[in-house]
Amino acid sequence: MLPDQQLLRIPGPTPIPPSVARAMSRPMIGHRDPETAELLEKIKPGLQAVFGTTQDVLILAGSGTAGLEAAVTNAVKPNEEALVIVTGAFGDRFYKICQAHDIKAHRIDVPWGEAVSPDQVKAHLNEHTDIKAVFMTYCETSTGVLNPIADIAKVVREHSDALTIVDGVSCVGGVETKMDEWGIDLIITGSQKAMMLPPGLTFLVASERAWKVMEANDRPRFYFDLRTYRNKLAQNSTPYTPALSLLFGLEQVLKLMKEERMEQVFERHRVMKEMTREAFKALNIPLLTTDKDASPTVTAVKPVDFSADDLRQVAKKEFGMSLAGGQQHLKGKIFRVGHMGYSSPADVLQYLGVIEIALRKVGKDIELGKGVQAAQKVYLGQ
């Protein structure tokens, strides 16, 4: 292994573009000085483009989970009912947060590796008419599933008065997101995935409907009170000290996205997904999800005749390549490859080449180069 070479292929944190790392090394500025206000003003349109919204994009210093908790505590009062769609570990996290905040949470449990169907949601809403919010995950990081949030939002709107609340942490910025058009009421993401930044920021956007509910919500909250963030943002400010270097980096991330164009960003992620999936198919190694349910940002592979964790160890030890393992009941049973943010088809070719070698090293008898070839064909449109 080459010292100091890390090939980070987990579904977040993801590699940081060099120009973003440079931007983040700018000297500190006063967080109440005009430079900070100008910065907050400047990044607004780029962030709105990422979410497909004309609403304010709120930025909190915190992890993605902070964003999820802020969504729960602002949108739902104690003892109100909510529905949580659980398609993996992060749907489960929404449920736990609801429980911690005395929300009467129902759950729809979908087998890990599958997406929820709008019909399941419809049936549940028709049965339970007091549900105030439906929580769901856009990309379920733990399984690589992309849930059909546009379809679900439609069902929720048609069959209830509930808010549609989406955890978009591991895909917003890499996958098309049309919050306004799709009727999403609250969407959250983090900085460390398709947003090409280190961890430390969470972004939240609320619809007008959601704001009405949140304004009227008298649940005790302080740091997570989104009303204060909205009020301060109107003055290009923040209620509490912002994570300034991450904002410097964010400004550069949005420049890069604009340069590439969002449509091309999404297309690049689609191509990386197809390359990855076709490679494992060519190698006869099962994928956890179907093509239809698969996320453009992360792919879960479910080996039947070798150990996922042994493979990850070989990749790490020999090539400095980090692949993710499974979570909860999938621990040891799958491995996951992140292909989002600052990642390219050339990076896909690299990890496939490495994984093929690692497969041989763990005793899996594959034809070397076959997965790479399948990926190259995808790139060439063949």
Next chain:
Amino acid sequence: MLPDQQLLRIPGPTPIPPSVARAMSRPMIGHRDPETAELLEKIKPGLQAVFGTTQDVLILAGSGTAGLEAAVTNAVKPNEEALVIVTGAFGDRFYKICQAHDIKAHRIDVPWGEAVSPDQVKAHLNEHTDIKAVFMTYCETSTGVLNPIADIAKVVREHSDALTIVDGVSCVGGVETKMDEWGIDLIITGSQKAMMLPPGLTFLVASERAWKVMEANDRPRFYFDLRTYRNKLAQNSTPYTPALSLLFGLEQVLKLMKEERMEQVFERHRVMKEMTREAFKALNIPLLTTDKDASPTVTAVKPVDFSADDLRQVAKKEFGMSLAGGQQHLKGKIFRVGHMGYSSPADVLQYLGVIEIALRKVGKDIELGKGVQAAQKVYLGQ
């Protein structure tokens, strides 16, 4: 193409390890302060290990060419005779420097892509008995040839009193170099190749024999007068302002080399060479050099049925990957891939995967994945 992604695969400048980039961002220090003296003292043993010498390794702020000129002007007086072995563009540069300094330079011209044979040198030295120095290139960057400098040094020593002077710019640090054991009298390298640093430093090491000649040489010289560097280095100092950030980086480079061990550094370069060569052979694309003459640091490929420059353009435009072209009469006829310094087998798999796609894009009908497969087999020892 992913904005801000550059895959630098030319034979120098080469990618910089992240820890080296960080080390280089240290604040400036006083170049006459004790910190600089400590730094110069600290890096001595690591540098000596790179060259295989117990002699002082002199460091000049300048490019590799500055080092070549310093070697010429210190080792040879005006009107003395010298022999220059020209196996490519950089042998030719030695010749031009000799001409600029009124040295009676003979040359042995070897077809580009081949190494010189010790017998050719022996024959020349037996015929011309007044030769004071024999100039040669270790790795000829323009062709990817590694000249057998140990054998040539032996012939020079046995058949003349000439000094053996070696341009090691594009390989020292990546290829075994035993200056003392092999009887090299003067060897030069640059910072931007296997030394994993940005351009800006040149390193020179002289044998005791060379020092005797250089001490006695009264040719006018100032910045390039190696005597002043040697005298100052004895006090852990430099005659003129050193390129401090590059020295900060060098300290870290030497740490990385020590961590990996020099034997493993050389083995990694050998593996990268074999992977690259076997890949092109599997794709039926001719290499410029034979296996015997090939350098572990750079491989030149000589297409017969597609344009090398078209291929380079596709790699650059679609993947941000820089491959080098040919120089002088090989311009447009070859392309060159650098695999030295901060480069790993995983990087080789990446550029091969990319080059295969680019080959298809320029109309070359190869079997996708076949080159990658051959490289994987080399890695696996199959």
